[in-house]
Amino acid sequence: MNTTTKYAATALAAALGVTVLAGCGGSDDKSSGDTGAGSKTVTLVSHDSFNASDAVLKAFTKETGYKVKVLKSGDAGAALNQEILTKGSPRGDVFFGADNTLLSRALDNGLFTPYEAKGLDRVAADTQLDAEKHRVTPVDTGDVCVNYDKKYFADKKLAPPKSFEDLLKPAYKNLLVTENAATSSPGLGFLLGTVASQGETGYQDYWKKLKNNGVKVVDGWEQAYNEEFSGSAGGKKAKADRPLVVSYASSPPVEVLYADPQPTEAPTGVATGTCFRQIEFAGLLDGAKNEAGGKALLDFLISRQFQEDMPLNMFVNPVVKDAKLPELFTKFGATVDEPATVAPEKIAKNREQWVQSWSSLVVK
Amino acid sequence: MRLGLMVVPVAFFALFFAYPVVAIVGRGLKADGVWRFGRIGAVLSRPDILDVLWFTTWQALASTVLTLVIALPGAYVFARFAFPGKQLLRAVVTVPFVLPTVVVGTAFLALLGRGGFLDELWGVRLDTTVWAILLAHVFFNYAVVVRTVGGLWSQLDPRQEEAARVLGAGRFAAWRRVTLPALAPAVAAAALMVFLFTFTSFGVVQILGGPAYSTLEVEIYRQTAQLLDLPTAAVLTLVQFAAVGGILAVHAWTVRRRETVLKLVDPAQTARPPRGAGQRALLGGVLLTVLLLVVVPLGVLVERSLDTSGGYGFDFYRALQSADANGSTFLVPPLDAIGNSMRYAVVATLIALVIGGLAAAALTRRAGPLVRGFDALLMLPLGVSAVTVGFGFLITLDEPPLDLRTSWILVPLAQALVGVPFVVRSMLPVLRAVDERLREAAAVLGASPLRAWREVDLPLVRRAVLVAAGFAFAVSLGEFGATVFIARPDNPTLPVAVARLLGRSGELNYGQAMALSTILMLVCAVSLLLLERIRTDRSGEF
Numbered sequence: 001m002n003t004t005t006k007y008a009a010t011a012l013a014a015a016l017g018v019t020v021l022a023g024c025g026g027s028d029d030k031s032s033g034d035t036g037a038g039s040k041t042v043t044l045v046s047h048d049s050f051n052a053s054d055a056v057l058k059a060f061t062k063e064t065g066y067k068v069k070v071l072k073s074g075d076a077g078a079a080l081n082q083e084i085l086t087k088g089s090p091r092g093d094v095f096f097g098a099d100n101t102l103l104s105r106a107l108d109n110g111l112f113t114p115y116e117a118k119g120l121d122r123v124a125a126d127t128q129l130d131a132e133k134h135r136v137t138p139v140d141t142g143d144v145c146v147n148y149d150k151k152y153f154a155d156k157k158l159a160p161p162k163s164f165e166d167l168l169k170p171a172y173k174n175l176l177v178t179e180n181a182a183t184s185s186p187g188l189g190f191l192l193g194t195v196a197s198q199g200e201t202g203y204q205d206y207w208k209k210l211k212n213n214g215v216k217v218v219d220g221w222e223q224a225y226n227e228e229f230s231g232s233a234g235g236k237k238a239k240a241d242r243p244l245v246v247s248y249a250s251s252p253p254v255e256v257l258y259a260d261p262q263p264t265e266a267p268t269g270v271a272t273g274t275c276f277r278q279i280e281f282a283g284l285l286d287g288a289k290n291e292a293g294g295k296a297l298l299d300f301l302i303s304r305q306f307q308e309d310m311p312l313n314m315f316v317n318p319v320v321k322d323a324k325l326p327e328l329f330t331k332f333g334a335t336v337d338e339p340a341t342v343a344p345e346k347i348a349k350n351r352e353q354w355v356q357s358w359s360s361l362v363v364k
Numbered sequence: 365m366r367l368g369l370m371v372v373p374v375a376f377f378a379l380f381f382a383y384p385v386v387a388i389v390g391r392g393l394k395a396d397g398v399w400r401f402g403r404i405g406a407v408l409s410r411p412d413i414l415d416v417l418w419f420t421t422w423q424a425l426a427s428t429v430l431t432l433v434i435a436l437p438g439a440y441v442f443a444r445f446a447f448p449g450k451q452l453l454r455a456v457v458t459v460p461f462v463l464p465t466v467v468v469g470t471a472f473l474a475l476l477g478r479g480g481f482l483d484e485l486w487g488v489r490l491d492t493t494v495w496a497i498l499l500a501h502v503f504f505n506y507a508v509v510v511r512t513v514g515g516l517w518s519q520l521d522p523r524q525e526e527a528a529r530v531l532g533a534g535r536f537a538a539w540r541r542v543t544l545p546a547l548a549p550a551v552a553a554a555a556l557m558v559f560l561f562t563f564t565s566f567g568v569v570q571i572l573g574g575p576a577y578s579t580l581e582v583e584i585y586r587q588t589a590q591l592l593d594l595p596t597a598a599v600l601t602l603v604q605f606a607a608v609g610g611i612l613a614v615h616a617w618t619v620r621r622r623e624t625v626l627k628l629v630d631p632a633q634t635a636r637p638p639r640g641a642g643q644r645a646l647l648g649g650v651l652l653t654v655l656l657l658v659v660v661p662l663g664v665l666v667e668r669s670l671d672t673s674g675g676y677g678f679d680f681y682r683a684l685q686s687a688d689a690n691g692s693t694f695l696v697p698p699l700d701a702i703g704n705s706m707r708y709a710v711v712a713t714l715i716a717l718v719i720g721g722l723a724a725a726a727l728t729r730r731a732g733p734l735v736r737g738f739d740a741l742l743m744l745p746l747g748v749s750a751v752t753v754g755f756g757f758l759i760t761l762d763e764p765p766l767d768l769r770t771s772w773i774l775v776p777l778a779q780a781l782v783g784v785p786f787v788v789r790s791m792l793p794v795l796r797a798v799d800e801r802l803r804e805a806a807a808v809l810g811a812s813p814l815r816a817w818r819e820v821d822l823p824l825v826r827r828a829v830l831v832a833a834g835f836a837f838a839v840s841l842g843e844f845g846a847t848v849f850i851a852r853p854d855n856p857t858l859p860v861a862v863a864r865l866l867g868r869s870g871e872l873n874y875g876q877a878m879a880l881s882t883i884l885m886l887v888c889a890v891s892l893l894l895l896e897r898i899r900t901d902r903s904g905e906f
Contacts, residue, residue, distance in 0.1 A: 043770075048848075048863075048864060048867065049867065071770060073848075073849055073850070074589060074848055074849055075589075077589060077590045078589035078590070078751075078849065081588070081589060081590075081592040081755075082755065082758055082849070084592060085391075085592075085755060085758050085759055086758050086759065086762065086769075089762050089763075091758075091769050091770050105592075180574075180575040182575070182586060182590065183570075183575070183586060183590055217574065217575055218574050218575070219570045219571065219574055219575050220570070220571075221867070222863075222866045222867055223469070223571060225869055226866060226869075226874060227473060232869055232874075233869070233870060233871030233872075233873075233874050233875070234871075234874040237668050237671060237874070238473065238477075247869070251869045254868065254869045254870050255869055255870050255871075256870075257870060258868075258869070258870025258871055258872035258873050259673065259870065259871050259872070260672070260673060260674075260679065260871065260872060261673075315868075352591070359575075363575045363576055364576070
C-alpha cells in the first residue's frame with residue numbers, strides 16, 4: 001500500500017469521525033428539551049407506513065404553533081404493542097395506527113384519554129366504532145382485496161375472479177398467493193374477510209377447499225406482492241407466476257403512480273367481492289406530556305387538508321365526507337361497495353383461535 | 365487492574381442488556397408480583413413449541429456443518445495463496461453479512477427459485493425446501509469462517525509445518541499435528557458464531573422457509589411483537605438463553621483445552637501464488653464457489669437496480685436523490701439514509717471497540733471462573749432476540765436521566781451490543797496467543813502494565829482490532845432488527861429505508877429498493893476494502 005492511499009484512508013476515516021460527531025451532536029440538540037408540558041412540539045407515535053406531506057405538517061405548525069415530531073416503530077401490531085408496554089409513560093402524545101383488528105386490544109388496555117375531535121360530525125358514522133366514549137378517532141379506511149394481473153387473464157381469455165366463492169373454482173387453481181395471517185396485516189384481513197363471508201363455522205371448510213385449489217401462503221406482503229405476484233413491477237422482474245394476490249384496493253393506483261412513464265391503464269385490477277375493510281384510528285395517549293398539542297393534532301388528522309393529503313401518502317381512503325379523492329384514485333382505483341367487516345369485540349375475542357386453527361389447517 | 369478494566373464493560377452490559385432483558389422476561393413470568401415458574405412447563409409441553417425447538421436445533425447444526433465444509437477451503441485459500449483481486453474478493457464475501465435479510469431473500473430466490481440459476485441449468489428448484497435455508501445460511505456466514513479462521517491461518521508460520529514434513533511426517537499428519545491444533549480455537553470460534561447465527565436465524569427463515577418453518581427467534585418475535593404474549597415469549601427467551609449458555613460453555617471448554625502460545629508472523633510472508641495443478645484447482649474451486657454462492661445473488665440485485673422500463677439505466681438512482689419522487693415515503697431524500705447509516709455505524713463501532721477492547725484486555729490472561737463467566741456473558745447478546753432487547757429498552761430506559769427511548773444514541777447502543785462479541789472474539793485469540801514472556805520482559809524493564817499493554821499487546825493485535833472494527837462496522841451497517849424497533853425521528857438507516865421502499869407497490873419503489881441495496885453493498889464493500897488496506901500496511905511493522 002503506498003503512502004498516498006494510506007493518507008487518503010486516514011483522512012477519510014478522520015472526516016467520517018468528524019461528520020459523525022457533528023451530525024449526532026446536531027440531532028441531539030434538536031430532540032432534547034422539547035417534550036415538557038406547554039412545549040411547542042407534539043409527538044405522534046405511529047407504524048412504519050405513516051406518511052404526510054411536509055407542506056401539510058408545516059401548515060399545522062403555522063396554524064397551531066405546534067411542531068410535529070413523528071416516531072415510527074415497526075408494523076401496526078408491533079407499534080401498538082409497544083404503546084401497551086409503555087402505558088402510562090408514553091413516548092409521545094398521540095398514537096395513530098390502531099386498526100379495527102387491533103382496536104379492542106388498545107381500548108381494553110386503557111391506552112387513550114377520551115377526546116371528541118372537532119369536526120367529528122363530518123366523519124362517516126360507520127367508521128366511528130367508539131362513538132360513545134370517543135377514546136379513539138377514525139382517520140382512514142382501506143380495503144384488503146384480492147388483486148389480479150390483467151395481462152394474465154386477458155392472455156388466457158379467462159374472466160378474473162370476483163368473489164370469495166370464485167376463488168374455489170378449478171379455473172383459478174394454483175393462481176392465488178396470500179400472506180400468513182399470524183404475522184401479516186393483509187393476511188389477517190383476508191382471513192377475517194372469509195370469516196365474515198363464510199361464517200364462523202364455514203370459514204374452515206372454505207380454507208380446506210382453498211388449500212385444495214392450490215393457495216400459496218408466504219410470510220409477508222412484500223414477498224407475496226414483489227416476488228410471487230406476476231402483475232407487480234417486482235414480480236415481473238422475479239418472473240413471478242401467481243396472477244392473484246391478497247393486497248389492497250389501492251394497489252393498482254400505486255402501480256400507476258410509481259411507473260415511469262405512467263400507463264393509461266393500471267396493470268392490475270381488484271376482485272371487489274373479496275374485500276375486508278380496515279379502519280385506522282388515532283387517540284390521545286394516556287399520560288401524554290403535551291395534551292393540548294395532542295388534541296390539536298387529533299383535530300388536524302380529520303381536517304379536510306390532512307384527509308385530502310393522506311390518500312397519496314398512505315394509499316388509504318379519507319373518512320370525512322367533504323374530502324375529495326385524488327384523480328389517481330377515482331381513475332385507477334376500485335370502488336368497494338360492500339366490504340366484509342367483523343365487529344372489533346368479536347375479533348378481539350376470537351382472533352387468536354381463528355388464526356391458530358387457520359395455521360394448523362393451511363400452513364402445517 | 366484487571367477488575368478495573370472490567371468495570372466499564374460490566375456496567376455497559378448491566379445497563380443496556382441485562383436490565384432490559386430481565387425486565388421484559390420478568391414482565392412475562394411475574395403476575396401480581398409473584399414469579400410464576402409453572403408457566404415454563406406449560407409452554408414447553410406444547411407440541412407446536414417442541415416442533416419449533418427441534419427445527420431450530422437441527423437446522424443450526426446442519427447449517428454449521430455445511431458452512432464449515434464449504435468455507436474452510438476458502439479460509440485456506442485466502443490465508444495461504446496470493447492472487448490478484450484477493451482483497452476485493454475478501455470484501456465481497458463479507459457483503460452478504462451486512463445486507464438486510466429481506467433483500468438477501470430476494471437475491472437468493474433468484475438463485476434457487478423459479479427461473480433461477482439452478483432452474484435454468486438443471487430444472488432444480490429449492491426455494492420451498494429446507495435446502496434454501498441451509499444454503500442461505502452458508503451465504504451469510506461464509507465470511508465468518510473465512511475471516512476468523514483465515515485471519516489466524518495467514519499468521520501461522522508455514523515453516524513449522526514444513527519442519528514437520530522434513531522430520532518425516534506425511535502431508536496430512538503434519539497438518540493435523542501442527543496446523544490443526546494451532547487453528548482449533550479459531551475454528552471453534554467460527555463454528556460457534558455460525559451456530560449462534562443460524563440458531564437465532566430470523567429473516568432468512570421467514571423469507572425462504574415461509575410460514576411452515578419457524579425458529580425460536582421467529583417465534584419469540586411473533587409472540588412479543590405480534591401477539592404480546594409475554595409469558596410465552598419469556599419462556600422461549602429463557603430457553604434460548606439456556607441453549608446459548610450451553611454452547612458457550614462447550615466452547616470455553618474446547619478453547620481452554622487447546623489454547624497454545626503461537627508464533628505469529630506477517631501474513632504477507634505466508635501467502636504465495638498457487639503452485640502445481642492441485643493448488644490451482646483448489647483456488648479455482650474456491651473462486652467458483654464464491655462466484656456461485658455470493659457473487660451471482662448479489663449480481664441479481666445490481667441487475668434489477670438498473671433494469672428500468674426503458675432499458676438499462678440509472679433512473680432509480682436518480683430518483684433516490686429527491687424526496688418528491690417518492691411521494692414522501694420519506695421526508696428526506698432516501699440517499700440521506702446513507703449518511704444516517706454511516707453515522708450510526710461509526711458511533712456503534714467506537715462503542716464496541718472501547719467496550720470490547722477493554723473486555724478483551726481484561727480477559728487475556730488465564731483466569732478464574734468469574735472472569736470466564738464474564739466472557740460468556742459478553743456473547744449473550746448474539747443469542748437474544750432483537751425484539752426482546754428493543755421492547756426491554758422501552759420499559760426500562762423510560763425515566764430521566766435515562767429516558768433514551770427516543771434518543772438517537774439508542775440505535776448505536778443497540779448495534780454495539782451485537783458488535784462487542786465480534787470485537788472480543790476477534791481480539792481474544794490473538795491476545796491470548798501473545799507470548800507472556802514478552803509482557804514479563806517489559807515489566808522487568810520497568811514498564812507499567814498500561815505501557816506494557818501499549819508496547820507489547822497493542823502492536824501485535826492491531827490487525828485483530830481492525831478485523832474487529834470491520835466486523836462491528838459491517839454488522840451495525842446492516843443491523844435491522846433492533847433498529848426497526850427503536851423509534852427514530854425520521855432518520856432511517858439504509859436497511860430500514862430499503863424495507864420501507866419494499867413495503868410499497870410500484871416499479872419506482874421496487875427499483876429504488878434495489879438501487880439502495882446496491883449502494884449498501886458498495887458502501888460496505890468499500891469500507892471493508894479500506895480496512896483491508898490499512899491493515900496490510902500496518903502489519904508490516906511487526
